[in-house]
Amino acid sequence: xxxxxxxxxxxxxxxxxxxxxxxxxxxxxxxxxxxxxxxxxxxxxxxxxxxxxxxxxxxxxxxxxxxxxxxxxxxxxxxxxxxxxxxxxxxxxxxxxxxxxxxxxxxxxxxxxxxxxxxxxxxxxxxxxxxxxxxxxxxxxxxxxxxxxxxxxxxxxxxxxxxxxxxxxxxxxxxxxxxxxxxxxxxxxxxxxxxxxxxxxxxxxxxxxxxxxxxxxxxxxxxxxxxxxxxxxxxxxxxxxxxxxxxxxxxxxxxxxxxxxxxxxxxxxxxxxxxxxxxxxxxxxxxxxxxxxxxxxxxxxxxxxxxxxxxxxxxxxxxxxxxxxxxxxxxxxxxxxxxxxxxxxxxxxx
Amino acid sequence: xxxxxxxxxxxxxxxxxxxxxxxxxxxxxxxxxxxxxxxxxxxxxxxxxxxxxxxxxxxxxxxxxxxxxxxxxxxxxxxxxxxxxxxxxxxxxxxxxxxxxxxxxxxxxxxxxxxxxxxxxxxxxxxxxxxxxxxxxxxxxxxxxxxxxxxxxxxxxxxxxxxxxxxxxxxxxxxxxxxxxxxxxxxxxxxxxxxxxxxxxxxxxxxxxxxxxxxxxxxxxxxx
Ligand code: SF4
Numbered sequence: 001x002x003x004x005x006x007x008x009x010x011x012x013x014x015x016x017x018x019x020x021x022x023x024x025x026x027x028x029x030x031x032x033x034x035x036x037x038x039x040x041x042x043x044x045x046x047x048x049x050x051x052x053x054x055x056x057x058x059x060x061x062x063x064x065x066x067x068x069x070x071x072x073x074x075x076x077x078x079x080x081x082x083x084x085x086x087x088x089x090x091x092x093x094x095x096x097x098x099x100x101x102x103x104x105x106x107x108x109x110x111x112x113x114x115x116x117x118x119x120x121x122x123x124x125x126x127x128x129x130x131x132x133x134x135x136x137x138x139x140x141x142x143x144x145x146x147x148x149x150x151x152x153x154x155x156x157x158x159x160x161x162x163x164x165x166x167x168x169x170x171x172x173x174x175x176x177x178x179x180x181x182x183x184x185x186x187x188x189x190x191x192x193x194x195x196x197x198x199x200x201x202x203x204x205x206x207x208x209x210x211x212x213x214x215x216x217x218x219x220x221x222x223x224x225x226x227x228x229x230x231x232x233x234x235x236x237x238x239x240x241x242x243x244x245x246x247x248x249x250x251x252x253x254x255x256x257x258x259x260x261x262x263x264x265x266x267x268x269x270x271x272x273x274x275x276x277x278x279x280x281x282x283x284x285x286x287x288x289x290x291x292x293x294x295x296x297x298x299x300x301x302x303x304x305x306x307x308x309x310x311x312x313x314x315x316x317x318x319x320x321x322x323x324x325x326x327x328x329x330x331x332x333x334x335x336x337x338x339x340x341x342x343x344x345x346x347x348x349x350x
Numbered sequence: 351x352x353x354x355x356x357x358x359x360x361x362x363x364x365x366x367x368x369x370x371x372x373x374x375x376x377x378x379x380x381x382x383x384x385x386x387x388x389x390x391x392x393x394x395x396x397x398x399x400x401x402x403x404x405x406x407x408x409x410x411x412x413x414x415x416x417x418x419x420x421x422x423x424x425x426x427x428x429x430x431x432x433x434x435x436x437x438x439x440x441x442x443x444x445x446x447x448x449x450x451x452x453x454x455x456x457x458x459x460x461x462x463x464x465x466x467x468x469x470x471x472x473x474x475x476x477x478x479x480x481x482x483x484x485x486x487x488x489x490x491x492x493x494x495x496x497x498x499x500x501x502x503x504x505x506x507x508x509x510x511x512x513x514x515x516x517x518x519x520x521x522x523x524x525x526x527x528x529x530x531x532x533x534x535x536x537x538x539x540x541x542x543x544x545x546x547x548x549x550x551x552x553x554x555x556x557x558x559x560x561x562x563x564x565x566x567x568x569x570x571x572x573x574x
Contacts (some may be wrong), residue, residue, distance in 0.1 A: 035397075035490040040457070065483025067395035223479040230473060252468050302482075304489055306462035333465055 019121075027319050028287070028295035030088070030188060031312045032065045034302055041305040043083045046316030049186035050080060051119060052301065053218075058106040059090045060143060061301040062218025067285050070109055077113045085115035093218045094122045094201070104128055110137045119165065120144075121201055127214040130159040140164040142190070143201035143215065149181035156185045163188055165297065168195055172284065175348040176291035186294035191281040192311055193299025194336060195274065195343055196220075196259075205273075210240045221257045239263075254336045278335035279343045282318050288345075308336045311316045356532060358446035359524040361411035368413045375414060376432050384429045389501050390493055395426025397487035404478045405443030406433070409448035420480065422475060442476035449525075456495040 031047035033039035042050050053059025055067040061257055068076055070271065080087035089110040095103040103122065107129045110118045117137030120126050121144035134197070142165040146152050155161040161187040166175060179187045195205070206220045207213035214220040225306075227238045233249035237256035243254035254260060259273035281288065288296060296319070298311055311332050317323040332340055382484050402421035409415070413520055417438050419429045446454075450471045454463060466472035474481050488494070 037490045037492065063482055063486075064400060064479040065486035132573050222481050226478040227476070228478070229473050230475065235470065235473065248469070250470070253470050256469060277453055303464060304459075304485070305461060306457060307458045307464065333469075334462070336464070336468055 001057070022068075027289055027293065028086075028188075028310065029316055029319055030295050030297040030339055032193075032301040032303070033076070033308070034061065034063075035066065036072050036076060038272075038301075038305050038308050039079065041308045042312050043079070043085055045312035047085055047312050048209065049086040049088060049295065050076075050263070051090050051297075052076060053090040053108050056102055056106075057216070058093055059101050060092045060141075060218050060220075061090075061095075063302050064223055066302060069337050073115075074113050077115055082102075086318050088117050088119055088139065089113075089115045090119045091125065091141045092119050092121050094143075094215050095125055096216070101247075103214065107133065107136070117162070126155065126159050126161065126253055130219060134160070137162050139188070141201075141224070142167055142196075145201045147178070149178060150233065150274065152178070152182040152185055156182070160302055162186060163294065164227075165189070168279065169333050172291055172345050174288050175288070175293060175345075179292035187292065187294040189281075189288060189293050189296055189345075190279060190299055190343075191285065191288070191296040192315060192331075193303075195277065195279050195341075198259045202277070203259070209258055219254065226256055275341070277341040277343075280317065280340040281342050281345055283344055284342055285315075285318055303334075356447075357411075357528050358408070358449050359521050359528065360452075362528075364409060364412035364448065372412075372414065372434055376407070379432050380508075382560070385501050385503075386498060387429055391426075391428040391493065393429050393491040394427050394484075394487045395494070397490060398428065398483055399426035399428075401480050401483045403477055404439070404505055405477075405484055406435075406438050406440035406442060406443045407451065408435055408445040409451055410445060412448060437490040440476060441476070442470065442474070442480045444474055444481060452495065455498075458494060458496065540545065 008343045028048045029046065030049040030051060031042040031045075033042050033050050033052045039050055039052060043223075052073070053061060053067050054073065055069050056062065059067065060283045061067065064181060077087045082125050084173075089106070091106045091110065092101060093103075103125050107118060107120075107125060111133035115136070117139050118129060119139045119141045120129060122142040123144075126138060126140070130137055138159060138161045140146055140155050140161045142151070144151075144155070144164075145167050146155060146164050147167050147170060152164050155164070162184075164182070165188045168179070170178070175187065175189060203217055203281065204213060204217070204219070206222070207216075210222055210225040212219050212225070221239050221244075224241045229238065231246075235247045235253055237245045237247070237253070239256045239258060239261075242258075242261075244258065244261035245254065247253045248260070254276055260271065260276040261273075262270055263272045265272055281296075283298065296315070298308075298315065300307055300311070311334065314323070314331055352361060379504060394528060398420050404420045405420060407416040407418070413434065414432050415435045415438055417431045417432065417433045417440060419427075422429065444465065450466060454466060454472070463472065502510070
């Protein structure tokens with residue numbers, strides 16, 4: 001992966017400060033955009049790279065009113081280029097067995113637009129992209145759940161995958177070991193946003209509850225099945241026929257993502273799948289850099305401009321050494337859940 | 351962000367406006383809404399074209415709500431009406447204090463609706479998809495209080511700016527006074543609740559001691 005994005009990004013108005021990145025610390029900041037307005041916000045806040053998706057099932061944030069049509073995607077790529085920012089297009093769901101036309105169309109469109117690359121997980125689609133558009137850089141999505149050297153090397157050798165986004169279940173030493181073993185493939189890790197605890201790309205909770213899944217339909221716990229009900233001061237969140245949570249008065253609320261609900265089992269009652277925290281790995285950026293990680297990623301294409309502006313600015317400042325990265329980013333108010341965690345990187349999150 | 355509970359100056363103002371007839375308010379708002387719809391419905395439709403329904407925006411304590419009719423006159427169309435909350439039958443409802451709604455709409459970075467929702471300052475009920483699509487639409491088009499204000503007739507803008515400047519400090523002072531007053535009034539109730547809670551916990555812990563096995567007679571067993 002070329003590093004031009006760092007230098008060109010830093011020399012234009014598209015960065016927070018206009019100051020060049022420290023060449024010794026070339027960690028790339030990969031930021032989400034759900035709308036053209038959010039894309040501009042991410043550029044202004046200092047993103048090196050921005051990822052977005054089309055308005056259909058080909059990406060894992062297929063939310064109502066979100067994402068880019070082909071015209072908007074073309075303008076987005078152009079805007080990114082103008083500001084020295086690398087545009088990536090997420091095509092990170094699994095194609096239908098009987099008809100993969102929209103997935104192939106998405107790949108062709110990304111290639112036609114000369115996007116900086118695609119983020120894909122479906123092995124058939126990765127193969128199609130490699131064969132049909134050999135110049136289109138390929139990033140392996142977190143949805144592919146490649147977490148061992150053999151898997152990553154396979155994608156590299158067979159299809160020329162240049163970068164792998166690692167699942168959010170690995171510790172820093174595991175990341176360091178993997179990164180060293182898969183050179184020249186670059187590794188990218190999530191450092192901020194919602195956590196997905198399952199072996200990513202393989203979770204069927206949402207499918208079970210709603211018939212729609214992040215892997216096939218681009219939606220985990222889809223809005224079409226979400227209902228909130230007020231029961232006096234208590235807010236009840238429901239997904240399809242399931243009650244996912246009850247929030248008492250004064251308790252912070254959250255979206256009824258299935259794995260973040262409170263349930264009763266024979267053994268216990270509470271958050272059975274995972275602690276409902278958001279990831280903030282700002283404090284371990286240095287460790288990730290030492291582990292050889294090439295790029296750090298922000299989750300949240302579904303989030304608004306306020307989130308994008310504050311999170312991207314704060315991480316960019318930390319990466320550039322302008323703020324003390326040993327402290328958390330001060331963006332807790334933007335997080336969903338009961339607080340923030342360094343996730344599996346430090347193994348203090350369940 | 352303030353919780354949706356508790357009194358605020360704008361909630362009180364809404365209560366005071368209760369006697370004003372809805373028909374009068376509607377007549378007053380009609381030219382403004384016409385202008386807004388003419389300017390914004392086109393750009394908004396891009397992200398609302400798959401949606402239909404009525405999204406009701408409800409400032410807590412106000413005798414009226416703003417109902418946005420999406421897709422009624424064709425895909426992506428948007429119109430707005432003033433309604434009495436008790437008469438409106440929406441597909442989705444967004445409720446918050448008038449202060450929270452104004453703050454969200456005033457943010458030039460776009461409303462951090464998620465933050466307000468997580469902190470419980472904003473409540474959503476009904477069709478969540480419609481609420482999300484509307485939120486993306488207003489953010490992407492840059493619709494906020496400032497841009498809405500600029501669509502008003504000039505003398506209106508001037509009057510609004512002058513009154514906002516004058517009323518803002520009054521509102522802030524009044525908010526502080528109200529908060530103090532509510533604290534004073536509620537603190538005895540809070541202490542009583544805390545006392546009852548402690549008692550309840552004590553009773554609960556007393557009740558969880560080892561249970562002695564009860565000897566059950568044959569007759570009792572036969573009677574279930
Ligand atoms: S339910 Fe949770 S673990 Fe499963 S896909 Fe959704 S966010 Fe990920």
